[in-house]
Amino acid sequence: MRSVHQGRARACRHAAPGWPQRDPRACQRHPGAGGDERSGARRHRQCRRGARGTRPNVTPEEAYAEIDLRVPSFKDADEFVGKILALTSKTDGVTVKVTGGLNRPPYEKSNAGASLYEHAKTVATEIGFDLVDVHTGGGSDGNFTAAHTATLDGLGVDGKGAHTHYEQLYVSSLAPRARLLHRLYQTLR
Structure with a gap:
């Protein structure tokens, strides 16, 4: 999997063998992560790890990615975890299976x-x-x-x-x- 940030593909910082090496701009917090600029709230996504086929420019038989989602509130967690779990393929013959959930609660200051x-x-x-x-x-x-x-x-x-x-x-x-x-x-x- 390649993480796409602001329209350009970049290698995940945990690149699999044969992938481009670490790009310091890739897989870090970025404006495309979203957020509410008025409240200063930010959501953070990160491509943690990924794997693809055996050679470049070859459609892989299987691929996987781990997503690190950090949100400012439980409300955002419910919304975005639901969206991620509901991801489906938009390509005929491709199956998408999404499992998991939030592994760390948001830090909501009391x-x-x-x-x-x-x-x-x-x-x-x-x-x-x-x-x-x-x-x-x-x-x-x-x-x-x-x-x-x-x-x-x-x-x-x-x-x-x-x-x-x-x-x-x-x-x-x-x-x-x-x-x-x-x-x-x-x-x-």
Whole structure:
């Protein structure tokens, strides 16, 4: 399977042997993933893995793809999982079988989570940096806890290129983030 982003085919970053090698633009969050620009909500799709026939330019007997769908709300999850599971072939002689479901719930921040963030933001300001609340569309263990308890996600060091071959951290963020975690442990009840 090739993931198609904004009308151009690109190789999946987990390309099967014989496929073009990793394209840093492929299989990552992109404007075509959709979202509501007014609310800042984003949906995220990613071609996780795929396989095709034995040679280029040959129609394969079988192919498969794994889809990673991340959504901001349970409402979106119900809508998009239903659409994906309902996919059918538009080509005679081709069968499409879709199985599975959402393997990680959306991260929906509760009132308790918002209150905890405000506390962490105040502590960060006292330490000397701004703690910015952003929704990344990622999937972490916080996705499982947010529905049950106040949850903060992404308190680690700052950096860039998350989950890429050029992932890096900013050394300058190590001490402030460590101080933030220490102060949070001291002040939370």
